[in-house]
Amino acid sequence: GRGSFLGSAPAIGFSEPTCDGSCGLLNQSKLGNGLFLYNRDAYDNDEEAVIAFSGPARVTITRFATEKHYDALVVGGQSISGANFKLPLTVEIPDGPATIEWTSDSSETDAGWTLELQQSATDVVIPVQSTKLLEHEVEVVTAYRKEERLEGVSIEISDYIHSEMPPSAAYAPQSVHFRDDNESPGVIEGVASIEPSEATMSHKWGHVGFYRLYFADSEDIEVGPNWTVAAPKNHSEAALVSIPKMPLPADALWLVARAGNKRGLGSGEARVALVDVVRSQPTAANFSGDEDPVEGQITGSLTIAPAEFPAGILGYGVYVANGTVKDNFVAMVAAASDGGEVVHLVQFAVLPGQSLLVVSMYANGEETTEGVSVEVEDIFEDKATNDFRRMQQEEQQQQQQQQQQPAEPWLRRPRQPAYNEVQLLWTAMPMLHAATSGTAHSATTAGTAHSATTAGSRVLGSLTIPGLVGKQLGGEMAPPSAEQRAAIAASLAEALLLPSVGAKQVRLLRGLALSGAAARLRADGHSMYRRDRRVSSAGAAQNAQEPDSQQDTPALLVEFEVLPGDDADKSQVILDGVESRLILLSRGDLFAFFKKRKEGVCCCCLHFSIKRRCLLLLLMLSRGGAATARFDASLEARLLQAGAAVSKGLRTLLSEPQQLAPRRQDIQWLC
Incomplete structure (x- = not known):
């Protein structure tokens, strides 16, 4: 039979994501701790998929480029389409059932999208008050009203005596955080932050005397150097470990933190994936020239050569800038899947003296502080003479044009609207008319010569x-x-x-x-x-x-x-x-x-x-x-x-x- 009753908690209605529709086209990964990754590269026409899950959750879109208005993701009721917005884009999902819907229409496609789905409240917590230990095992069962399942899940427990034992799992660090501040490849540097557990923060006496920080490989074997830091006297404060500039240890995948006292290291741990942050700006960028006759507005093709170290780059951010000072965001251009250069059609308003600034953008929302500056020139068409004039001459020529403007309304030239x-x-x-084979000078008939001139x-x-x-x-x-x-x-x-x-x-x-x-x-x-x-x-x-x-x-x-x-x-x-x-x-x-x-x-x-x-x-x-x-x-x-x-x-x-x-x-x- 079962022993004494310890406590209960309501079910949270949690549901892991499921997909219906064109799900085979999506790249889906379960990363653990309620984190799921969904990716759709260059997509096709007429796709449709629905991902159903439960909130609360957070959806973070890290890469996105679709046909505006017609190919869209609907996340929490918010329709997202196009490409010219800053990433990452985060959508908070409230409690209850929720969906992510993906559809593409029957024409025009683009580079696709990537999103992360992080579900919270994935665990049920049952608080257990201080009680006399009668058994060394606890059983957890599901219940509906007064009915309980016969089968449950059993776990072993032990009575922790702090003066005789290393810290129990309850005193293991709650989390550890580290950001590599050195942007060079193969080199790390920064400060690791070890957050104390709730048990550590709630007790006035010290069960934790120090924390140990070390690198671990895929088999949890310690590699490279390690550090030991005393636990802060204020049990609510995080312990900080300064990691000097150093080569990244071979095979190191994790940074692991464990709590200890005079009796040794505890069994519990917290870990964070080790990411060698490499920030690399594009190597070059080139603008084809203004194709838009509208004054104050520029349209053309922007060619971006990839960064020297493209790892981790989701795309390239394009800004209208004054030198290195960013003024307006223009577009986020997805990085090429093959690592080659990308070409993107951009359209933006411009003022005299402004240029384009192209920077690298990463999944965590960061971007390189420096980028490639691209000079642009606004060229617009004079419809009276079919000639192109420079923007710097516009004011003087506009005054001359107003003086010579004919009074007859049928002779007036329509003015262009403001940008x-x-x-x-x-x-x-x-879609230019296809040129015929051969050229006029090599043609043997008048018809062939004529076709060459009309191509x-x-x-x-x-x-x-x-x-x-x-x-x-x-x-x-x-x-x-x-x-x-x-x-x-x-x-x-x-x-x-x-x-x-x-x-x-x-x-x-x-x-x-x-x-x-x-x-x-x-x-x-x-x-x-x-x-x-x-x-x-x-x-x-x-x-x-x-x-x-x-x-x-x-x-x-x-x-x-x-x-x-x-x-x-x-x-x-x-x-x-x-x-x-x-x-x-x-x-x-x-x-x-x-x-x-x-x-x-x-x-x-x-x-x-x-x-x-x-x-x-x-x-x-x-x-x-x-x-x-x-x-x-x-x-x-x-x-x-x-x-x-x-x-x-x-x-x-x-x-x-x-x-x-x-x-x-x-x-x-x-x-």
């Missing part, structure tokens, strides 16, 4: 759509769904009226969210953001009674390219047709401007030839207005079908296109 009013939603690398040809344009962005937690704008982006491409292809150009040849390169003010600034008088105005003969405009419902709506700016297809002989003709059609669509709103003038568009045309040209211009603009209206109606219908919340009577803005190919000289323009 802090623009948010990047997605990017896609341009890489395409037409670039941009489309502004009001209202097609949504707010997310934290104030970020959400991009349209993949179905909505496909609807935009299909509508553009349909509006071109060219049988040889389909939706697959229209690629959406980049999406930007514009604030309401930035969108109106870009429209610059376009009816998309203009209240309906009536113009009197004196030219004074009066606002209508009902303002446009889209007046303060944020907008989506889509930059796209149109490719000519595989027929090299007709590619230039197709590109010219695409460009002329987009020009017509971009001029549609000017017809509405002329129609609102009571005196008529040609009232000033006194000469017959001038009046004739005005009539031809009006005819062209009227065709553009009708085509623009049909495009807006088609896009609105497609977006509604794709689940987008767009307002009725959608009005968009197409910018004037740009053809990236030499024009053919044999085309005869008829006026």
Whole structure:
């Protein structure tokens, strides 16, 4: 039979992690003491896994790079996606059942993620009050209400007499901590901290006289030097051991601490894994150059050469900096699994005199104090001359431009929004038209020479759509769904009226969210953001009674390219047709401007030839207005079908296109 009852404690509802779904793709490890490691390297499309466990727990994400908004980890109800945030990221999980959910969509992947799950309250503690020892064995059983299991777990106990015995396991150190402060490989240096146990802290008399600290290998055999330090007189204080600069002992894996007194060393111990901390900055970094025409904003490819000692590096942190002083965090670039260099597309706002600083980042959240400085230069495009100017000359040229700005609204160039009013939603690398084999100088036929000159040809344009962005937690704008982006491409292809150009040849390169003010600034008088105005003969405009419902709506700016297809002989003709059609669509709103003038568009045309040209211009603009209206109606219908919340009577803005190919000289323009 069982002896006297010693105590009880409620069950804590603990549950170790279990996985359901694409779990075979995850690298899962149980490290002990309630610590679990989960890793997913470069992942595939359409993955889904759910890790179920019990809290309280702490989830620490140490590596992360996924497609923003579409491939995400949901930890404790918090959705995490993208790559440009500082790691490690810690999420506290409260008591009770909890899950970690991983999903990836059907397109675009990235480098993946790594997380640590540390469960607490994994043990049930039953306090036993001071009592007379009747037996040398204690049995622990599970119970439900008044029912107990017949089988239990038995452990041996002994009566500890401090004047006759070394410290019992109750007086073993609670923990030992050590951080290697020497960043050189194979060398350690630092201070070890030995924390006393609760039993040691609760007794006024000293059961512990000293602590012994030593290195141990994988078989718990002592290796290398050791240290003995007296226990502090204040039993609540930690004992500190200074470890001088020294080579790391061969085969040493652990740093072990044990308590002792005059009777010898106790049997209990505390240990910590020995980590040779090596901090090594990247060996080099190179920036490809600014590819973004927006003033004050830089986009380009950053190539990072790995550190000399890459062990322990999770990735590389990229900062906008003034010299070595970090200003703004830009991105965390995951280290290559093969130890090679990595290339990452970065986009950031910049001020004169700033540069990029690239540092190494480690799993414990630390990063190298020094890094590689990369000079960058903001280059933006002058749309009037198609020439690139330096940011340092911007102020003087802007003043000259304002003095020469024409008064006619149809001749004004749209201004660029400020960088802090623009948010990047997605990017896609341009898919240049594949070059044909052979070159123009070696071609034997005119067709081969022509194909060589049109390789890489395409037409670039941009489309502004009001209202097609949504707010997310934290104030970020959400991009349209993949179905909505496909609807935009299909509508553009349909509006071109060219049988040889389909939706697959229209690629959406980049999406930007514009604030309401930035969108109106870009429209610059376009009816998309203009209240309906009536113009009197004196030219004074009066606002209508009902303002446009889209007046303060944020907008989506889509930059796209149109490719000519595989027929090299007709590619230039197709590109010219695409460009002329987009020009017509971009001029549609000017017809509405002329129609609102009571005196008529040609009232000033006194000469017959001038009046004739005005009539031809009006005819062209009227065709553009009708085509623009049909495009807006088609896009609105497609977006509604794709689940987008767009307002009725959608009005968009197409910018004037740009053809990236030499024009053919044999085309005869008829006026």
